[in-house]
Amino acid sequence: MTMQAVIATRFGGTEVLEYREVGRPVPGAGQLLVKVIASAVGYGDTLIRAGAYRGGPASHAPALPMILGFQASGIVEAAGAGVPAEWLGRRVVVNAPHTNAGFVVCPLQCAVPMPAGVDFGEATLLPNFYLTAYHLLHTAVAARAGQTAVVYAAAGGCGTALVQLGRHLGLTIIAVASSAEKCAFAQRQGADHVVNHGESNVRDAVLQLTHGRGADLIFNSVLGDAVLQDVEALGVYGRLVVYGQAQGLPQGDLFRKFMESGVANSTALVLFSLWTVMQHEPQRIVQALEELLQLLVAGRIRPQVYARLPLAEVARAHELLESRRVLGSVVVEP
Numbered sequence: 001m002t003m004q005a006v007i008a009t010r011f012g013g014t015e016v017l018e019y020r021e022v023g024r025p026v027p028g029a030g031q032l033l034v035k036v037i038a039s040a041v042g043y044g045d046t047l048i049r050a051g052a053y054r055g056g057p058a059s060h061a062p063a064l065p066m067i068l069g070f071q072a073s074g075i076v077e078a079a080g081a082g083v084p085a086e087w088l089g090r091r092v093v094v095n096a097p098h099t100n101a102g103f104v105v106c107p108l109q110c111a112v113p114m115p116a117g118v119d120f121g122e123a124t125l126l127p128n129f130y131l132t133a134y135h136l137l138h139t140a141v142a143a144r145a146g147q148t149a150v151v152y153a154a155a156g157g158c159g160t161a162l163v164q165l166g167r168h169l170g171l172t173i174i175a176v177a178s179s180a181e182k183c184a185f186a187q188r189q190g191a192d193h194v195v196n197h198g199e200s201n202v203r204d205a206v207l208q209l210t211h212g213r214g215a216d217l218i219f220n221s222v223l224g225d226a227v228l229q230d231v232e233a234l235g236v237y238g239r240l241v242v243y244g245q246a247q248g249l250p251q252g253d254l255f256r257k258f259m260e261s262g263v264a265n266s267t268a269l270v271l272f273s274l275w276t277v278m279q280h281e282p283q284r285i286v287q288a289l290e291e292l293l294q295l296l297v298a299g300r301i302r303p304q305v306y307a308r309l310p311l312a313e314v315a316r317a318h319e320l321l322e323s324r325r326v327l328g329s330v331v332v333e334p
C-alpha cells in the first residue's frame, strides 16, 4: 500500500521538497498507524530542509531522504502486536517525526487521545509548538505566577503558545516581534506589553516596562548579536532561556557579557531542547499533551491557524515561514 508524502531528498531551497507516492509504513509491535488529518510546518522543518538544523545531538543530525514534519493529529487506522484493540479508530495527537504524509507510524506512548469536538487543525499545533512552550515554562525553568517573561518571535508557533500559556500561568508577558502587525497579534493572544524590535531597543524597553528591575525570564529563539543585550535586561536571578537561533549564533562573547553584566544579579543561561524531554522523560510528553488538550477544551488556550494548505503545497508553507509573515502557524492537510 502507498501514501502521499513530502520528502526532502537533499538539502537546499523549497525546490528540494518532493510531494510523491511512497510506501505506507507498517506498524510494528507496540506501534500505531495513524491516518494524518492535519500536520504543520515549523521553522525547524525549514532548517532541516536547508541543512541547518541544530535541534538535537550532532550524532542525530537528520539523514536524507526524509519525510518532514514533527506533529500530527489524525485517526488510528491500524496497530501492531500488543496494542489494545480500543485504540483502533481513536482520534489522536501525535508527537513523532515524518508527519507531513498521509500516514505516520509512532510508538503508542507518542499518541494521546483527543477529546470529542476538538478541531484537528488546532490540535496538531499542540504536539510541537505548545509542547515546547509548556516544557520551556515548566521544565527549563519552573515559571511561577507574578514573574515577568520576555518572549521573542512572539507571533510565531512557539511564541504564540508561550504567550498564551504564560498568561495562563499568571506571568506578565512582554512580547517581542518584528512588525506592528505581529505585535498587535501577540497582544490579542494575551501579551501585557509588546516591543517591535524594528522600532525600539528590547533591553531599554524591558527595563522601562519593569521600572528598572529587569525580567525574570527571557525566552529567545532568535539570537544574533542582539542576545548580548538580553543579559542587561535580566533582573535578580533572571534566566535567559535559549531554544533556537533563527538569526544565528552571536558574534560577540556571551559568556563575557554574563561575567560583566550578570554576576551582580546571579543570572543564568539555560539551554532547552524538547529532544531532552522526549529522550529522558517520555512520560512527561504524554502528561503535558493531556494537560494541553484539557486547556484547549476549556478554551484556556487557542491555537492560531494562519493558513490551512493542502499537503501538496507544503513548499508554500515553507516560503511563508521563511518570509516571516506567519501569525501563529501553518497547517498542512493530506
Ligand SMILES: NC(=O)c1ccc[n+]([C@@H]2O[C@H](COP(=O)([O-])OP(=O)(O)OC[C@H]3O[C@@H](n4cnc5c(N)ncnc54)[C@H](OP(=O)(O)O)[C@@H]3O)[C@@H](O)[C@H]2O)c1
Residues within 6 Å of the ligand: 041, 042, 043, 044, 055, 128, 129, 132, 152, 153, 154, 155, 156, 157, 158, 159, 176, 177, 178, 179, 182, 221, 222, 243, 244, 245, 246, 247, 272, 273, 274, 275, 321, 322, 323, 324, 326, 328, 329
Ligand atoms: N528547542 C526546541 O525544542 C524547539 C522546538 C520547536 C521549535 N524550536 C525553535 O523555536 C523557534 C520557533 O519555532 P516555530 O516553528 O514556532 O517558528 P515560528 O516562530 O513560527 O517562526 C520563526 C520566527 O523566528 C523569527 N525569525 C527571526 N529571524 C528569522 C528568519 N531569518 N527567518 C524566519 N523567521 C525568523 C520570526 O519572528 P519575528 O519576525 O517576530 O522576529 C518568526 O516568527 C525556532 O527558532 C525553532 O527552531 C525549538
